Ligand SMILES: Cc1cc2nc3c(=O)[nH]c(=O)nc-3n(C[C@H](O)[C@H](O)[C@H](O)COP(=O)(O)OP(=O)(O)OC[C@H]3O[C@@H](n4cnc5c(N)ncnc54)[C@H](O)[C@@H]3O)c2cc1C
């Protein structure tokens with residue numbers, strides 16, 4: 001078929017897995033070397049395609065975790081048991097293997113540190129991934145630029161062991177321009193003094209910026225969590241235009 | 253499972269939209285032909301799931317854009333969009 005009749009199409013490329021890192025018992029990061037990669041924006045994703053020997057194809061989206069300033073592309077995938085794509089990415093792929101990807105994709109759920117002003121990031125589970133790219137991008141900016149774009153993160157995870165990028169988040173939170181709040185919904189360590197419930201109105205009000213500061217807000221995670229947090233934020237007075245969402249789908 | 257739990261943002265299908273549009277349209281402003289609401293394409297609601305792309309208006313739930321691959325062609329029904337404003341430099 002006349003390929004030229006379909007302009008703008010993103011080509012699929014075979015990336016090579018150059019590093020694999022276990023983040024939590026259920027999530028791991030794949031670092032990919034993608035040929036002819038054009039620099040991404042923080043918040044973008046790639047599409048991944050798996051093709052079985054019989055020709056059956058499965059395609060999924062995965063957010064980019066690495067900062068635009070990094071040359072390789074990191075994806076962090078949470079394993080969903082007995083599912084199609086995530087167990088392959090989490091358990092089967094090895095360093096040196098190829099993986100078909102296309103990207104970077106998406107011009108809506110993106111943030112650049114030069115867009116000064118307060119930023120509020122709200123994550124549920126693996127929804128932390130694109131927000132981590134934003135935090136890593138922020139961390140690479142100059143001191144005055146960071147000061148112009150102070151960030152608050154509210155991250156809801158099932159348990160302390162399920163907190164992805166835990167040590168890096170603790171390090172990032174040392175910055176005067178980064179505030180990290182973690183809420184655990186199921187199990188918490190005995191000495192846990194943080195939040196122990198799902199994201200609710202009071203938590204968003206307490207951990208985020210007041211609407212009067214007109215923060216940019218990015219909410220990402222399982223669809224039910226994203227929809228509930230986004231409507232609570234609008235009820236708190238935030239302009240819906242400033243509340244951007246990235247729904248990952250069901251919670252399983 | 254409820255279909256509400258399955259839905260995504262228009263931004264999630266930006267890769268497939270590039271099969272149709274020459275540039276990324278997720279930051280383009282789309283006016284709903286049904287209710288007149290203006291939303292960024294990335295903020296529309298996506299219900300496609302394998303069959304192709306189906307973008308609905310978050311305001312009135314009308315289908316704004318449908319992209320289906322069938323019989324060697326990509327079929328685009330944009331009758332639910334009365335205006336699409338794509339940012340250009
Ligand atoms: C724009 C975008 C970015 C994404 N980025 C990431 C990312 O960075 N990391 C990541 O791990 N995932 C991400 N996802 C989710 C990812 O695309 C897949 O949906 C997820 O990996 C499940 O695919 P699967 O083939 O393993 O499961 P499937 O075989 O499709 O589903 C198996 C079972 O799990 C349920 N299920 C489907 N999706 C989820 C989910 N997200 N959580 C829990 N249960 C689910 C299904 O309902 C089904 O019952 C993103 C999704 C989108 C739209």
Ligand SMILES: [Zn+2]
Pocket residue numbers: 284285286287288289309310311312313314
């Ligand atoms: Zn409408």
